[in-house]
Amino acid sequence: MKVQLLVSKWCPTCPQAERIWTEAAQKLPMDLQILDVAERDGREVVSRLRIKTVPAVVVDGTLKAVGVQPLGDVLKLLGA
Template sequence: MPKVILLYASWCHNCPKAEKIWRDLKEEHEFEYEEVDVESEEGQKIAQEYSVMAVPTTVIDGEVAFIGIPSKDEALESIK
């Protein structure tokens, strides 16, 4: 089962769009999903581990899959 981590920030204007895409997919498909604030201790650790320089960033199964907002179709393909 794929594991999706969405790194976001409270001040980010694009992050809610990415959150909505992943939340909608979560209702329709089976995968692990976690939203992590990049400014939290955990978020800082993940950002450093994957050299994240922008939010929203989506990490899937330990790989940066998207920087920015994926289309719903792109997101769905990445978890199949």
């Protein structure tokens, strides 16, 4: 499973989302990528999926969530 977490340096809640998704990646098998929307890879995903806010979570190429989710919700989202 490929999980992309889109973040930005100016986002006040993105560090919290990064911590939660990093913890989830330690509990479940996934390829977690944290992408800054100001960098090329992040801009490509934002453009392709027309994402307007961060943090945003893309799982296997599909936008699944925006904002910060508690760890329990993250695990449910991933089918745990």
